[in-house]
Structure formats: C-alpha cells, structure tokens
Amino acid sequence: MISEKAFIDPSAKIGKDVEILPFAYIDKDVVIGDGCKIYPYVSLGKGTIIGKNNTIYQNAVLGAIPQDCCFKGEDTILRIGDNNTIRENVVINRAANKGEETFIGNNNYILEGVHISHDAHIENNCAFGIGSKIGTNCYIEDKVILNSSVIGNPGTRVGTCTYVRSGCRFREDIPPYVIAANNPIKYESINYDILNDTGISKQVQLSIGNAYRILFSGNSSLFDSINDIKTQIKDSPEVRRIIEFLTRSNSDDGKGIITKEW
Numbered sequence: 706m707i708s709e710k711a712f713i714d715p716s717a718k719i720g721k722d723v724e725i726l727p728f729a730y731i732d733k734d735v736v737i738g739d740g741c742k743i744y745p746y747v748s749l750g751k752g753t754i755i756g757k758n759n760t761i762y763q764n765a766v767l768g769a770i771p772q773d774c775c776f777k778g779e780d781t782i783l784r785i786g787d788n789n790t791i792r793e794n795v796v797i798n799r800a801a802n803k804g805e806e807t808f809i810g811n812n813n814y815i816l817e818g819v820h821i822s823h824d825a826h827i828e829n830n831c832a833f834g835i836g837s838k839i840g841t842n843c844y845i846e847d848k849v850i851l852n853s854s855v856i857g858n859p860g861t862r863v864g865t866c867t868y869v870r871s872g873c874r875f876r877e878d879i880p881p882y883v884i885a886a887n888n889p890i891k892y893e894s895i896n897y898d899i900l901n902d903t904g905i906s907k908q909v910q911l912s913i914g915n916a917y918r919i920l921f922s923g924n925s926s927l928f929d930s931i932n933d934i935k936t937q938i939k940d941s942p943e944v945r946r947i948i949e950f951l952t953r954s955n956s957d958d959g960k961g962i963i964t965k966e967w
Contacts, residue, residue, distance in 0.1 A: 756787040771823035782806035798823040921965035
C-alpha cells in the first residue's frame with residue numbers, strides 16, 4: 706500500500722509489495738526495492754538506493770546532504786542493501802564526492818538516533834545502539850556491535866566480530882574479535898561469545914588470544930608485534946585477518962590501534 710498522503714517524486718522507482726505510509730517524503734532518483742516498509746515522516750533524499758525487505762521507521766532521514774563544507778551539490782549515492790531495520794530518528798548522509806557512495810550492507814539493525822556520516826562503509830549483520838555516531842569514511846566490518854552512545858572518529862575502522870561497550874569514543878582502529886571498553890577506549894578481552902556463536906574452534910580462539918597477548922603485552926611497536934604474530938602464531942584465516950587488519954592500521958594512512966586496559 707502506498708498512501709496518497711506520501712510525497713513521491715515521479716522519477717522515484719518503487720518495487721513490488723512496498724508499503725509507504727502517510728507523510729513520507731521520497732525525493733527524485735530514489736530507488737526502493739521489493740517488500741520495503743516506509744513509516745510516516747521518513748525522508749529519503751536524492752540518490753538513495755534501497756534494496757529489498759528493509760523497514761525504516763518514523764523520522765529517519767536517509768540520503769541527507771553530507772555535512773561537509775566542501776560539498777558543492779554533486780550527484781552522490783547512499784546505497785543500502787537488504788533486510789535492514791532502521792529505527793526512529795536515524796540520519797545517514799550520502800557521499801560527499803561525485804561518483805562515490807555511503808554504503809550500508811545487509812541484515813543490519815540500526816537503533817534510534819544513530820548518525821552515519823558521509824562515505825562511511827558498513828558491512829553486514831551489524832547492530833548499532835541508541836545514539837551512536839559513525840564519522841566520515843569509517844569502515845565497519847561484519848558482525849560488529851556498537852552499544853549505545855558510541856562515537857567513532859572519521860577514518861577509523863572496526864574489525865569483524867568486535868563489541869564496543871556503551872559510551873566509548875575511539876580515534877584509533879579496533880581490531881577483529883575483541884571487546885573494547887572505557888574512556889579512553891582500551892582493549893578489554895577477546896569476544897568469546899561471538900566466536901563461539903560463529904563456530905570458531907577452541908584451537909583458533911586460543912591462537913587469537915595469543916596473537917593479542919603479543920600485541921597488547923610488553924612495549925613492542927605495532928610493526929614488531931605484527932612480525933611476532935606472523936612467526937609465533939599458528940596460521941588460520943582468522944589470524945591472517947588480524948595480521949592484515951593490523952598491517953593496514955600501521956600504514957602511512959592508518960589510524961593505529963587502541964591500547965590495552967591495564
């Protein structure tokens with residue numbers, strides 16, 4: 706059902722079995738996939754492309770003009786995948802530069818008041834708690850949980866299967882498979898719950914734990930810690946993923962890594 710009281714630009718493309726409730730605003734060049742539900746007072750801005758079976762709640766603003774003083778009105782994109790739940794008052798900006806996009810993957814659960822800034826990249830199966838803020842060009846990998854009121858500074862990354870506790874602020878990268886907590890934010894422990902839920906073996910979990918003992922114990926540089934993990938920890942896809950993540954964080958344009966909670 707599409708309400709006659711919703712505003713839908715004639716250029717918008719609406720899929721099958723889409724429900725658009727009264728007072729929603731659908732701008733030009735918007736694409737809405739099959740099976741979506743758009744609640745009242747949702748605003749879908751120009752260049753927003755939404756996949757299938759998404760539910761978007763009241764007062765969400767998707768495809769908002771980027772909050773960037775250098776933005777000159779270029780045609781940019783917000784791309785959202787399938788099966789996402791986007792709750793009330795969420796704001797997601799489209800990209801700031803022509804030909805680029807803000808990206809939200811599949812099966813994400815984004816709670817009330819979350820703000821995802823322009824050019825951020827969110828992968829799949831993530832959950833963002835109430836009031837969390839994701840900065841420009843942040844990259845959030847699969848299966849990340851950000852609890853309430855988490856703030857990620859621009860350009861930072863969060864590795865897969867990581868949990869960030871409420872109220873944390875981070876300006877360095879948070880590596881995969883960990884729990885991060887406190888302010889200033891610190892490494893707390895391995896995220897054993899999600900490792901068990903995803904079927905990662907106890908042997909591999911032990912290797913992950915040992916890799917982070919090397920990283921967060923002692924006074925070695927990040928470069929030396931990466932080399933020690935390569936030579937001392939049994940190889941697995943998960944360990945390789947940690948090494949690749951840390952290597953990028955240690956590159957010239959990397960943000961470094963959060964420190965250990967003592």
